[in-house]
Amino acid sequence: AQSVTQLDSQVPVFEEAPVELRCNYSSSVSVYLFWYVQYPNQGLQLLLKYLSGSTLVKGINGFEAEFNKSQTSFHLRKPSVHISDTAEYFCAVSLRSSGDKLTFGTGTRLAVRP
Amino acid sequence: AAGVIQSPRHLIKEKRETATLKCYPIPRHDTVYWYQQGPGQDPQFLISFYEKMQSDKGSIPDRFSAQQFSDYHSELNMSSLELGDSALYFCASSHDRGWTGELFFGEGSRLTVL
Known part of the structure; x- marks a missing residue:
């Protein structure tokens, strides 16, 4: 079975500073990788996804992530964060088979301070 | 564009x-x-349906049941509610053809058990 590890439960950062949210996955087969964002009292919104091809994927709101197969990682980065980026960020995986569910990591709370 | 409605x-x-x-x-x-x-x-996966048939099952308690109807809407029935059932319940949908692994989430239903 596949699993996701988000090592940082909270990441405090000052506004306009760069940030990296770490995600490692475990799977015996190829997977799709995702980052979702959840703002307070809201649903889950897709930030970006890796399916195949270029290992660097760009998403919404200036976020990007890099798939590293050898390190089984899919870290999320943003060069300059805003107060409005304060939210919970979830890394997730699904198998490359039709209709497979998403398995989420435990989430990382990004707290941007002025 | 239409989204998932809960x-x-x-x-x-x-x-x-x-x-x-x-x-x-x-x-x-x-x-x-x-x-x-x-x-x-x-988010913890409970259950999924494809073409009105259960396709996968996760950590869903026996007190819960769900089904997908002919118009593809789904209902989650929860009986003998316990305090620990208080949570945000998300529904997500996807299309089997052209599968990309992405799930589209609704805003969620917040259940509070007193």
Whole structure:
């Protein structure tokens, strides 16, 4: 079975500073990788996804992530964060088979301070 | 664009009562997923349906049941409610054809058990 590890439960950062949210996955087969964002009292919104091809994927709101197969990682980065980026960020995986569910990591709370 | 619709958005029940949550997937989406997110936790997969048949089952209690109807909407029925059932319940949908692994989430239904 596949699993996701988000090592940082909270990441405090000052506004306009760069940030990296770490995600490692475990799977015996190829997977799709995702980052979702959840703002307070809201649903889950897709930030970006890796399916195949270029290992660097760009998403919404200036976020990007890099798939590293050898390190089984899919870290999320943003060069300059805003107060409005304060939210919970979830890394997730699904198998490359039709209709497979998403398995989420435990989430990382990004707290941007002025 | 149409999104996943969940109702009700908020629900308050007493212990041992029954609750029903509804989910209306994006038009032409044939797969529905239910997730439970406890306070400060990651979303946990409960159950999924494809073309009105159960396709996968996760950590869904025996007190819960779900089904997908001919119009593809789904209902999650929860009986003998316990305090620990208080959570945000998400529904997500996807389309089997052209599978990309992405799930589209609704805003969630917040259940509070008193």
